[in-house]
Amino acid sequence: MTMTAPHPTGHPGYSETLPRRPESVATARRLVRTALAAWGLEELADDGALVVSELVTNAVQHARSEVIRLVVSRPGPATVRIGVVDKSKAPPRHRPPGSEDDSGRGLVLLAALTAAWGTDRLPWGKRVWGELRGKDSR
Template sequence: MTVMATPRPTGHPGYSETLPRVAESATVARRLVRTALAAWGLEDQMDDASLVITELVSNAVDHGRLPSIRVIVSRPTANRVRLGVVDRSKAVPMMRTDSNGDQLRGRGLVLVDALTERWGTDLYGWGKQVWGELKCEPAR
């Protein structure tokens, strides 16, 4: 007898992975995001989601304290995908809106803000999760 698992459009399974706090982890994080979106039939969100997770990982690499970060991809509702990165720093990220053209870095949250429906920071006693939510069409 073969038992088939029925994929659920929301909730579990969520996808997460602990990664080293290095720039190269963005590649693994993008792969995790693509895997989750493909499982949920949301391939049309891959480009925006890949950019968002890259920026979130980059911020955690720059500002985290310990040698690892955790990437989390979940679907809290049928019309939202949440991308999050957990690190052990309690420093709340600030969106830079200055237009100093000399700086090539430091405006990743402006991109996250532009690509997501909403984003934020959940503070914990030991660190934080910075997340962004993309709006998506429910699976049919």
């Protein structure tokens, strides 16, 4: 895990490069929980774990590189942004899942759990992110 320089809130961000494998989902959940605990935002831990699980799972299934990058930052006092960077330039696509499908609900879950989410295009790929807001940000 890497700590980055402090953001305008005075809090460092956390990031880690992970192999693009299903096992990385558990590592990503631990990193998010660690960051939230360090910031005193444990109230966001369950939603944060679900959000990062969906983001990493999507990258594992669709990215084009051997690794992905998880970034957890704190753009506001009670706001946390969880992002996953990969080398695929294809934006995430919402497709309605069938009743028998085991997957396809990740973006619906992301939209339901986050205050905002989006995709940033990068020269080498993209960052898909979701923002969680704690009680003090409302």
